[in-house]
Amino acid sequence: MNSLENLGIKLPNILIPNNIDTSTWSVIACDQYTQDKEYWEKVKASVKNKPSTLNLILPEIYLEQENKAELIKKINMTMTEYLSASIFKEYPESSMYIERTFPDGRTRKGFVTAIDLEKYDWKSNSKSLIRATEATIKERIPARKAIRENASLELPHIMLLINDKNNLLMTTAKDIAEKSPCYSGSLMQNGGSIKGFNINKNNCEEKIKAALEKIADENTCKDGSIFLFAVGDGNHSLASAKAVWEDAKANGAEMDSALRYALVEIVNIYDTALEFKPIHRVLFNTDKNDLTKFLESKLKIEHEEIAPNVLKLAFKTESKELLISHLQPVLDEYLTIHKESKIDYIHGDDEVKKITETNPNCTGLLLEDVSKDGFFTTIANRGALPRKSFSMGEADEKRFYLECRKLK
Numbered sequence: 001m002n003s004l005e006n007l008g009i010k011l012p013n014i015l016i017p018n019n020i021d022t023s024t025w026s027v028i029a030c031d032q033y034t035q036d037k038e039y040w041e042k043v044k045a046s047v048k049n050k051p052s053t054l055n056l057i058l059p060e061i062y063l064e065q066e067n068k069a070e071l072i073k074k075i076n077m078t079m080t081e082y083l084s085a086s087i088f089k090e091y092p093e094s095s096m097y098i099e100r101t102f103p104d105g106r107t108r109k110g111f112v113t114a115i116d117l118e119k120y121d122w123k124s125n126s127k128s129l130i131r132a133t134e135a136t137i138k139e140r141i142p143a144r145k146a147i148r149e150n151a152s153l154e155l156p157h158i159m160l161l162i163n164d165k166n167n168l169l170m171t172t173a174k175d176i177a178e179k180s181p182c183y184s185g186s187l188m189q190n191g192g193s194i195k196g197f198n199i200n201k202n203n204c205e206e207k208i209k210a211a212l213e214k215i216a217d218e219n220t221c222k223d224g225s226i227f228l229f230a231v232g233d234g235n236h237s238l239a240s241a242k243a244v245w246e247d248a249k250a251n252g253a254e255m256d257s258a259l260r261y262a263l264v265e266i267v268n269i270y271d272t273a274l275e276f277k278p279i280h281r282v283l284f285n286t287d288k289n290d291l292t293k294f295l296e297s298k299l300k301i302e303h304e305e306i307a308p309n310v311l312k313l314a315f316k317t318e319s320k321e322l323l324i325s326h327l328q329p330v331l332d333e334y335l336t337i338h339k340e341s342k343i344d345y346i347h348g349d350d351e352v353k354k355i356t357e358t359n360p361n362c363t364g365l366l367l368e369d370v371s372k373d374g375f376f377t378t379i380a381n382r383g384a385l386p387r388k389s390f391s392m393g394e395a396d397e398k399r400f401y402l403e404c405r406k407l408k
Helices: 037-047 068-084 138-149 168-176 201-218 235-250 288-298 323-337 349-358 375-382
Strands: 014-017 088-091 095-101 107-116 130-132 159-162 183-187 192-199 229-233 261-268 276-284 301-307 310-315 342-347 362-366 390-392
Touching: 068 138, 095 168, 107 168, 130 235, 138 235, 168 192, 168 201, 168 261, 192 201, 229 235, 229 375, 229 390, 235 261, 276 323, 276 349, 288 301, 288 310, 288 323, 310 323, 310 349, 323 342, 342 349, 349 362
Parallel strands: 130 229, 159 261, 310 362
Antiparallel strands: 014 088, 095 107, 095 192, 107 261, 159 229, 183 192, 276 342, 276 362, 276 390, 301 310
């Protein structure tokens, strides 16, 4: 390999707001708190009329609103307004080393850069350099695609995992980054705090390239394909970016178009501050006893009711496979039979309990924690997991929007 681009990396021109107040500029990923309007109302109250990424995204809780098209149009207009107002400082052909500190003191490290969508494929059997870890819910793509198609900016909540047992990438990034942060501050609503350190082009091209080449060698599969990055968070945002690029390419876009790339944060799967959490299921308009009987007729599982209408599930016998890979197909079958039932994918035990407390005709299903061991190997051998199988940390630990990049 002779360039970063062969490793799927394109050094972006990163935009950071001048005199940034991270506590109001940054908001949590749009796919969080999908049943909690109070959370998003608090975000609005905190932001008020200040420049904020809240005005550049569409939280999924609002996806069913009738005025969705108007909301998307307003988002695109606000992007243009922010660029015209010159609120950003540009860091040409750079990357960022990130330190995200949580309220309990854990610090997760990250590397923000742009990846080449030509080297990403979300299909389950993909052998591409960048692969999906979970099946894609196609219904969640159109709204994000509609935003990106006419967007002048992108801002990521996408997090890619790298299988780096020796922590080579983050050690290198921290070592070569500028010593003074280009931004630093707190994040709203129990989000902790964050610092970002610029890494210039020369250091990326030399030392980051060398680190990634070594990691790539260690992640070469038996069939000769290299599995360097796995999509940890933001699978649907990345799939939407891919869809927009494929449309643009089919319509004659130049191969160096900004739409070919997507801004992401790369995180080491072995980062000690990175906690894998299952994404739980809540089924609405569902009788708990009927659902339980159906699951037990299809799967060798046991359950414990840990709160009213909240069931903790587990295999009856020890298994190295993730329960969700067996459970989701059965739930899909149940939903096909029971047309009145609906499903949502919920981050956090407490959030599930909160939902079941206020919705008497629903059932919450809590899943076991996800092990990091063999994660890349499982994806390489078996393909993508069922949709919404896992989450990296609790809801408050998800990526907050911060860095931006021009799309046109």
